[in-house]
Amino acid sequence: MNDFLIRAATDADGDAIAGLIAAAFAEYEGCVFDRAAEFPELDAIAGHFAARGGTIWVAEDGGTVIGSLGLLPARDADAPEGAMEIVKVYVARIARRRGVARALMATALARAEAAGAGEVRLWTDTRFTDAHRFYEACGFVRGPGARECHDLSATFEYPYRLTPARALAPPAMPLPAMES
Template identity: 35%
Template sequence: MDVYVREMTEADCPAVAEIRVLGWQFAYAGLIPQSYLDAMSVIDDRERCRDRLARAAQGVVALVAERAGTVVGWASFGPYRDGDLPPTATELYALYVHPDHIGTGAGRALAAEVVARCSASGTPRLLLWVLKGNSRARRFYELAGFAPDGAEEPFEVEGVPVPEVRYARTLH
């Protein structure tokens, strides 16, 4: 069954909140304290989802992947948030697929659409941050043409260090 990628709307917020929370709980189990993951709430995340969607005026783009009319994935990208690179850099902030749909092509479709849109807009490099210990995500991004660029960031959740590495893909 084909995956259709489109711009996210406010009506998608309940599905995106579920994908984000379940995605974190699935992807970060064993990497982030379980107490933090267990405390995540789909209901609480719905409002944050609406706030993230409102950032579209600031150049942030949110996409969803649908299969047979059901939202199964979500991605968000926009201006790079750290000040160590030129303002032309674009960052993939998030890409999550509902755990029941991992490995079905939804993530690949979202990544391909983000790359296509960034390339069409003249973005020279697309960057993202991934947890150093998240081998599944790192493998996914490497297959999508990204590679670590040597930058690392400390990240901490409930006092537990979970460092991130930056990945980059040259588009032009």
């Protein structure tokens, strides 16, 4: 049974989300976490998402943030009208394989479907192979090529797409309690 809570993030969660990102980056050679230079939105994360028409959720266990995932209207020039984008998918190493990412993804995909999104997109670092397997297990299909981000980590990202009909099946175990 899952013993974590999914809830909408608040601006006060920025430091915890920063910790998740920094820890994930530390797992990969060459990934640099510089909050001030590349993640200033973490200073008011919920407000940032709200201003862009989106939401970011966190998974919390015993008062500790153990995961995050955001959903925004897609801004890619080639995105179809109403497309949404998944961003900031991070789960603490000690919380992996507990259904945290799956529960966060199910929450976001349900919101995207309710909003009438015909497509959900995401971009993921080419080095994050575990994430690739997770997204593919959720029904996302990797597109061709990769984009260069021109960031401190010299990141290249793969594109992934999902249509609601291909969305991940409901998890076999019950979802955790949720607040919105």
